[in-house]
Amino acid sequence: MQLIGILVIVAGFILKLDTIAVVLTAGVLTGFLGGMNIVEILDTLGSTFTTQRSMALFLLILPIIGLCERYGLKERATHLIQKLKGMSAGRIATLYLFIREIAIAAGVKLGQAEFVRPLIEPMAQGAAVSKYGTVDEKTEEDIKAMTAAADNLGNFFAQNIFVANSGVLLIVGTLEELGYQVDALSVANAAIPVAVIALIFGFIQNTLLDKKIAKRYAKKEGAK
Known part of the structure; x- marks a missing residue:
């Protein structure tokens, strides 16, 4: 029964309800089903929040992003990309995927909240509009998914290139416990081909989506 919180999250995301409200509701419901009282639930939520520095950082960044969008960041990004000839939503997503991999390999974390939502996705939308x-709404959702996927691919498949990444240290520690002597640099070197494959895969995926969108609008033009 404790896993019902997962169902609440899935249902909330499908219905596109407020994300924070859905997650909090799922957490409180899971706590109650697990035999916790309201004080214990609130204490757990509070202690988890204070120990997660990345969450606090996100909450600091979020209002800044909101202010930037309020005063035209999204519109300026769209206007800029519309001036560039030959750009498409897929090419922008692929370019961001490449930048994301380079950044995470250097230990610099970007992210969907900081870059995709206020910059990359509007630029991709602007390229499509241009x-x-x-x-249409279907194309908007496809572009949102494409840019979010570019961020996820770049982060997940290139993060181990950075030798001080927690994933690299976990791999090294686990292998040493099993009797295999490896160093962090060897693991990072092994991650480079994986990042290259992810970049190629992302390029193919984004190119196919560009063609799908082009075919969609070609049919609309033909129907007129």
């Missing part, structure tokens, strides 16, 4: 004149 090319087709208008963008």
Whole structure:
């Protein structure tokens, strides 16, 4: 029964309800089903929040991003990309994937909240608008998914290139416990081909989506 919180999260995301409200509701419900009282639940939520520095950092960044969007960051990003000829949503997503891999390999963390939502996704939308004149809801959702996927691919498959990454240290520690002598640099070197494959895969995926969107609008033009 404690796993019902997962169902609440899945249902909330499918229905596109407020993310924070859904997660908190799932947490409180899971606590109650696990035999915790309200004080214990609030204490757990509070202690978890204070120990997660990345969450606190996200909450500091979020209002800044909101202010930037309020005063035209999204519009300026869209306007900038519309001036560039030959750009498409897929090419922008692929370029960001490459930048994301380079950044995470150097130990610099970007992210969906800081870059994809306020910059990359509007730029990709702007490229589509510049090319087709208008963008329907289906295309908007495809572009959102494409840019978010670029961030996830770059982060997940290139993070172990950075030798001080926690994943690298975990791999080294686990292998040493099993009797295999490895060093962090060897693990990082082994992660480079994986990052290259992910970049190629992302390029192919984004190119196919570009063609899918182009075909969609070609059919619309033909139907007129």
